Amino acid sequence: MDEMTYQIREQMLGELFSDKGYRPMKLKELGIFLNVPRDEREDLKLMLDQMISKGMIAMTSDGRYTKPDPDIYTGTFMGSARGFGFVRIEGMDGDVFISEGDTLGALHGDTVAVRITRKASGGRRQEGQVLRIVSRANDQIVGTYDKSKKFGFVIPDNSKISKDIFVRSENSMGAVTGHKVVVQILDYGNPNKNPEGRITEILGHVDDPQSDVLTILRAYNIPVDFPEDVAKQIKTIPDHVTVQDMEGRKDLRDLPTVTIDGEDAKDLDDAITISKEDGIYHLGVHIADVSHYVRENSPLDREALNRGTSVYLVDRVVPMLPRALSNGICSLNQGCDRLALSCLMDIDQKGQVIGHEIAETVIRVDRRMTYTAVNKIITHHDKAVMEEYEDLVPMFELMKEAADVLREKRRQRGGIDFDFPEAKIILDDNGFPVDIHPYERNSATKIIEDFMLVANETIAEDFFWQELPFLYRTHETPDLDRIRNLMAIISGFGYYMKLGRGEVHPKEVQKLLGKIQDTPEEAMISRLTLRSMKRARYTTENTGHFGLAVKYYCHFTSPIRRYPDLQIHRIIKENLHGALNVKRQEHYYSILPEVADSTSMTERRADDAQRDVEKLKKVEYMSQRIGQIYTGVISGLGNLGMYVELPNTCEGLIRLQDMEDDYYFYDEEKYMISGETLGITYRLGQKIRIRVLGADKLTRTIYFVPEDEQES
Numbered sequence: 001m002d003e004m005t006y007q008i009r010e011q012m013l014g015e016l017f018s019d020k021g022y023r024p025m026k027l028k029e030l031g032i033f034l035n036v037p038r039d040e041r042e043d044l045k046l047m048l049d050q051m052i053s054k055g056m057i058a059m060t061s062d063g064r065y066t067k068p069d070p071d072i073y074t075g076t077f078m079g080s081a082r083g084f085g086f087v088r089i090e091g092m093d094g095d096v097f098i099s100e101g102d103t104l105g106a107l108h109g110d111t112v113a114v115r116i117t118r119k120a121s122g123g124r125r126q127e128g129q130v131l132r133i134v135s136r137a138n139d140q141i142v143g144t145y146d147k148s149k150k151f152g153f154v155i156p157d158n159s160k161i162s163k164d165i166f167v168r169s170e171n172s173m174g175a176v177t178g179h180k181v182v183v184q185i186l187d188y189g190n191p192n193k194n195p196e197g198r199i200t201e202i203l204g205h206v207d208d209p210q211s212d213v214l215t216i217l218r219a220y221n222i223p224v225d226f227p228e229d230v231a232k233q234i235k236t237i238p239d240h241v242t243v244q245d246m247e248g249r250k251d252l253r254d255l256p257t258v259t260i261d262g263e264d265a266k267d268l269d270d271a272i273t274i275s276k277e278d279g280i281y282h283l284g285v286h287i288a289d290v291s292h293y294v295r296e297n298s299p300l301d302r303e304a305l306n307r308g309t310s311v312y313l314v315d316r317v318v319p320m321l322p323r324a325l326s327n328g329i330c331s332l333n334q335g336c337d338r339l340a341l342s343c344l345m346d347i348d349q350k351g352q353v354i355g356h357e358i359a360e361t362v363i364r365v366d367r368r369m370t371y372t373a374v375n376k377i378i379t380h381h382d383k384a385v386m387e388e389y390e391d392l393v394p395m396f397e398l399m400k401e402a403a404d405v406l407r408e409k410r411r412q413r414g415g416i417d418f419d420f421p422e423a424k425i426i427l428d429d430n431g432f433p434v435d436i437h438p439y440e441r442n443s444a445t446k447i448i449e450d451f452m453l454v455a456n457e458t459i460a461e462d463f464f465w466q467e468l469p470f471l472y473r474t475h476e477t478p479d480l481d482r483i484r485n486l487m488a489i490i491s492g493f494g495y496y497m498k499l500g501r502g503e504v505h506p507k508e509v510q511k512l513l514g515k516i517q518d519t520p521e522e523a524m525i526s527r528l529t530l531r532s533m534k535r536a537r538y539t540t541e542n543t544g545h546f547g548l549a550v551k552y553y554c555h556f557t558s559p560i561r562r563y564p565d566l567q568i569h570r571i572i573k574e575n576l577h578g579a580l581n582v583k584r585q586e587h588y589y590s591i592l593p594e595v596a597d598s599t600s601m602t603e604r605r606a607d608d609a610q611r612d613v614e615k616l617k618k619v620e621y622m623s624q625r626i627g628q629i630y631t632g633v634i635s636g637l638g639n640l641g642m643y644v645e646l647p648n649t650c651e652g653l654i655r656l657q658d659m660e661d662d663y664y665f666y667d668e669e670k671y672m673i674s675g676e677t678l679g680i681t682y683r684l685g686q687k688i689r690i691r692v693l694g695a696d697k698l699t700r701t702i703y704f705v706p707e708d709e710q711e712s
Helices: 003-018 027-033 038-053 209-219 228-235 299-307 323-329 371-378 383-388 390-413 443-466 480-491 506-515 522-531 563-576 582-623
Strands: 072-079 085-088 096-098 111-118 127-135 140-147 151-156 165-168 179-187 196-205 258-261 270-277 280-288 337-347 353-364 367-370 422-427 433-439 472-474 537-539 629-637 641-645 651-655 664-667 672-675 681-683 687-696 701-706
Touching (some): 027 038, 038 127, 072 096, 072 127, 140 209, 258 443, 270 443, 280 353, 280 390, 280 443, 337 390, 337 563, 353 443, 371 383, 383 390, 390 443, 433 582, 443 472, 480 522, 522 629, 563 582, 629 681
Parallel strands (some): 258 367, 651 701
Antiparallel strands (some): 140 151, 140 179, 151 165, 179 196, 258 270, 270 280, 337 353, 422 433, 472 537, 629 687, 641 651
């Protein structure tokens, strides 16, 4: 079905379902009514399914398509270890709580139709009942096998899937207790019956550090190997830039050009040029022209969209594009001619972009620099390093100067900068963690961030005002309830934020982060503040970016590792060539909503996998330190107990049941844990000495006890 036919039929269906005289029809009846040929009925069904997922229509229990009930919505089921769940509905503030008896056997990630049974009121969230499973999220689940005599169970690694998978002995592939396995779902069961499955792959044993990362990748359905048609296409792509490739491009090979990346980086997709004239900075941000080699709807393109993003894990990178491309012809390697899409900006002393040009270019990187080396030059003025890069030192100093101007502008408008350290995990040759310590950004990493931000903002504003189809990176204003909860917590530390017209301004968040800087509670409050924010996502509508405090923003600077960047490169280039006619605009208007949703989902999948791998490696690391004593900071409180974060970034749980010298309880109103007899209290941000009690790989949880609660 072509796009025009699709749009016409969707409009006809919309008018049909909204007609007062419409009666519910089955697929065959609708096909006859709309004169849809039999060989196109499957396309019609797909369209109807998409309309259901959008909430435009509904389906009755006997398979008839009907008007949607105003209290029935379609959303994503988010499970919990205790059996209940929540349904997240696009565009609705707040999730819908689903009790265990009302889930209809839905599993985490399933798309479900839900009826709202209780509206939100008096601080209580809205409640609902799952009426139908629209689509299943997983036909395979990764977990740990537990064998009995005649059968076994797979305990899902994802704790949000609350039901174990029953496996008959003939379907076990000979797995034994402790094996990490992939189980194919044969029967999803029902509220009173566990799902049943067949083991299709044994990944290794739970105690094998070589298999644990692979297990997480499989659990999130993150593809590792590239399909055969992609491998064939790669062979047709040249390993060098040809004369024909350079035709019609702006030649910038004579400009001093550098890349600045981490020591281990191999996919170098951004390069910088800079100069200054009459108080104006001429900043060039040059991005690898990946779209020249990855053509729309080619095998490479389809696989890149399927992956959505590269996944950066502790011990490996799962790339969006094959390494022959990402580390080869598309990588801006030193001394090599490379094709780029460049954003050339003129920036004044106030950080304003007073002029810009977007151009297809040819560049040649003079030096491949590292963050460490550049930081030694601009921060520490290391003589040896400055002598090694003597001809480029003025360029790096000018970069620092321009970045300071841009950062000050961002500070003045209220841009938020969460600058707490990430974990640096060092593994041995067997994949076992031998050291974990904080990894903090330095001045060189901040320079590149500043330059990428201004390029992304400039590109987004340009295309917004051209009123062309585009993909934006948006970040909504936080929910007021979450901000009020945050304000209640920080008030206990003497901090506050102002609310204006029922919402918080990013400048207030920025001020809070400034006030807590270098205090014991900095990391804890920073993380609580981040958790109170909504998640940034990709959208076709430009609604601004709260965290950056900008009206226009997109992702332009990383097409090697992010599909949205690759997608908008195509739009930009078609526009430069005058080829973005009405037909092509309609094409992009039709595909971009799905691209936005898909890439937002794959980004979240990658983030979740990265988080789980880090948690797993931290558990492995602390499992070798049982009984050791550390000083940490209380980072979270709840009915289970309190979380304590150590200086090495590892976080563990002190369960109330393990605090044996008193009866402790969580006081929700005062945000503290109190002892009933001794009067000992624990609050967020408080320093505490702990002893490592245990580490559970299955739940990826580290357990602590207060040192004073244990006998020496």
